[in-house]
Amino acid sequence: MSTLTTKDEDIAAKRLSSANLAPIALNLIAFTLAIGFWWGITAAKLVVLPGPAEVFQRAIELIASGQLPLDIASSLRRVLTGFLLGVAAAIPVGFLMGWYGPVRALIEPYIQFFRMVPPLAIIPLAIVTMGIDEAPKVFVIFLASFLSCVVATYQGVISVDRTLISAARVLGANDGVLFHRVIIPASIPFILVGVRIGLGSAWATVVAAELIAAQSGLGFRMQQAQLYYDLPTIFVSLVTIGILGLLMDRIVQATERRLTRWQERAR
Amino acid sequence: MIEKPVQDADSGPKISFQNVTRRFGEGEASFLALDRLNLDVGDGEFVTVVGPSGCGKSTAMNIAAGLTDVSDGRVLVDGKPVDGPGPERGVIFQQYALFPWLTVRQNVEFGLRIKRMPAAERRRIADHFISLVGLKDFADALPKTLSGGMKQRCAIARAYAVNPTILLMDEPFGALDALTRVNMQDQLLDTWNRERRTVIFITHDVDEAVYLANRVIVMAARPGRLHKIIPVNLPYPRTEEMRLSPEFAEIRNQVWHAVYHQNTRTN
Ligand SMILES: Nc1ncnc2c1ncn2[C@@H]1O[C@H](COP(=O)(O)OP(=O)(O)OP(=O)(O)O)[C@@H](O)[C@H]1O
């Protein structure tokens, strides 16, 4: 076995390095081109927008004054609180829905209904009922991540291969063993896809929620900057939002890879 | 090396199908998949089951495994009616049904873990059966890195590990190429010779059916029923010469006729 795995890993490693280097180089080229284009059109005064240098300088200022880190911290805190609560609620509910038919019949209509309502549309209601502090924002994020994750979890449970269930049963598994040794591991890939989508929608929702009502955060900062026609600050916030979203997605993706290494993949 | 199944008059058959009937669907649209199947299999006997597609082979096996209910009749194992799966009946599925997130050894240990066997003993037993099927070098490999034949051998080791007295195999070698298939047949017989179990083995391959069996059970379709039982009076261990002998060819002819010319002869 050792010979086979090492060989496999060698091949995998080689493929990784040659396959990953090219995209990274391409990414860098694309990034440089975009900055160049941005610099070009602003320097030539084709559009009334701040150039890269100006935005970069504003970013330094905002970091130095401590305002950007503060905004990042409050946005992240909201997102992570709502997201973690949402996932923590979605996984057990998704399992119950997949496992017990009656639970599914009871809950599914509500889930489908709320999925059709954009989380942002809940904000006015949340503000009226929960006040304007943290609660309504965290709640909306909770809802956004809960809804995407619960559906994925329950899809995962109902699509577990029947023969795996039979195989476990004939080896002596009762319901409890079946659940935690077969259903849970077999649905992990689905759950992680749900977590990833959930994090994406949580992040999209927090920024929008802060635009509407907040005293801090990246969305709030943009809202403020808009009042003062402060374009560089808006740019800094936008870029920060993009970078943070990308980082969080990469972390979830890496976790997903680790936890589902056993899966057969097309590539 | 026994010619006849060991079967004392007082101990009775190991497994006994009594008027086993299975109907799918309700009322007019209902379909009789299995019509009053009667069959006794002796302790330590190796029977193979052949018959046209849809004649109820898998249905009969799933009923014996406790994975499907009867509409009428019953299956007795050691004189006791079957009610759900049990550890004394091991099942090997055509689709291997290995848990993809577990290594070969963990798969083989699955049933032992359920029995709450101490880790050291579990490992000793697992390693014994992993060697028996020739997978020693792959004990720590994940199923996705194994070939079809290796996966099926792992499934056999997993079934053997919980020490079942009966093995139910549903076209276990159906997905394998001809060469691997012949190897697997020899390995299976070899394993069966060393650790004698009662085996019911479903196959589409007439050659395979004759090569492995004490008796070949031929079934007929619409409705699924027992058609003919053909004894194979060749000694074990079976060899390649035997496979090419006139005696073998004669039995093979009989089985072939029973399967492919069910309407032209007898009944
Ligand atoms: N769950 C089910 N619902 C309805 N009909 C079924 C079901 N399972 C099996 N059948 C029907 O019962 C009949 C027997 O099926 P079974 O799978 O036992 O056949 P088989 O002999 O194993 O065939 P094959 O050789 O193709 O595997 C078939 O006609 C099939 O359509």
Ligand SMILES: [Mg+2]
């Ligand atoms: Mg079948």
